[in-house]
Amino acid sequence: AQSVTQLGSHVSVSEGALVLLRCNYSSSVPPYLFWYVQYPNQGLQLLLKYTTGATLVKGINGFEAEFKKSETSFHLTKPSAHMSDAAEYFCAVSRGGATNKLIFGTGTLLAVQP
Amino acid sequence: EADIYQTPRYLVIGTGKKITLECSQTMGHDKMYWYQQDPGMELHLIHYSYGVNSTEKGDLSSESTVSRIRTEHFPLTLESARPSHTSQYLCASSEAAGVGPNTGELFFGEGSRLTVL
Numbered sequence: 011a012q013s014v015t016q017l018g019s020h021v022s023v024s025e026g027a028l029v030l031l032r033c034n035y036s037s038s039v040p041p042y043l044f045w046y047v048q049y050p051n052q053g054l055q056l057l058l059k060y061t062t063g064a065t066l067v068k069g070i071n072g073f074e075a076e077f078k079k080s081e082t083s084f085h086l087t088k089p090s091a092h093m094s095d096a097a098e099y100f101c102a103v104s105r106g107g108a109t110n111k112l113i114f115g116t117g118t119l120l121a122v123q124p
Numbered sequence: 125e126a127d128i129y130q131t132p133r134y135l136v137i138g139t140g141k142k143i144t145l146e147c148s149q150t151m152g153h154d155k156m157y158w159y160q161q162d163p164g165m166e167l168h169l170i171h172y173s174y175g176v177n178s179t180e181k182g183d184l185s186s187e188s189t190v191s192r193i194r195t196e197h198f199p200l201t202l203e204s205a206r207p208s209h210t211s212q213y214l215c216a217s218s219e220a221a222g223v224g225p226n227t228g229e230l231f232f233g234e235g236s237r238l239t240v241l
Contacts, residue, residue, distance in 0.1 A: 042227040042228055042229075044228075044229065046232075051212075051235070051237065052234055052235065053130075053214050053216075053232035053233050053234045053235045054167075054214070054216075054230070054232040055232070056229065056231075059227065059229060061227050098164065100167070102230075104227060104228030105228075106226050106227055106228060110226060110228045111157075111169070111172070111228065112218075112228045112229075112230050114166065114167050115166075116165075116166040117164075117165075117166055117167075119164060
């Protein structure tokens with residue numbers, strides 16, 4: 011069975027500081043990994059995804075994540091936080107296939123202080 | 125650019141009313157999903173469909189029902205709304221089986237926020 015653990019339900023950073031949101035997964039097969047962002051009263055928007063190939067994945071709004079198989083991690087980073095990055099972030103995993111479903115973590119609320 | 129639409133975005137109704145939340149997608153996706161999400165909380169899958177005339181209950185038990193008569197349309201209905209149904213409902217779709225690697229990537233609508241008084 012697959013699962014996702016997001017460490018820290020709330021993360022607060024100062025504007026301009028490094029953003030690091032942690033995600034660990036468990037999967038019995040090579041996973042597909044995703045980060046989604048949700049702004050207040052909105053649906054989820056895909057930030058980035060890892061399917062195959064390069065393990066460092068770049069996404070929208072300056073975010074990137076690195077797939078580390080040995081650590082079963084897919085942490086999300088951004089070098090310099092902006093006020094507009096304040097949102098809820100969800101990590102998700104799937105194993106692919108016709109009947110596959112995405113498994114979501116419980117989310118991390120990112121606050122950006124001026 | 126995702127093309128999945130939900131209406132209404134916001135709905136406030138009284139207890140006992142019947143409501144239908146609409147969800148439509150123009151991407152030709154076979155698979156569609158409904159999630160329930162309380163403010164600041166995790167997502168709970170309540171219904172999904174792998175194609176026309178196919179519907180399944182998700183991981184979280186829900187009193188709502190769904191139908192899938194057309195590929196592009198996946199409405200959710202509550203026959204008699206109660207305050208406990210107050211929540212945000214998110215509709216999503218994913219790529220058709222047999223198209224690409226079927227990574228499971230979901231495309232979300234903007235959500236329908238339901239308040240039952």
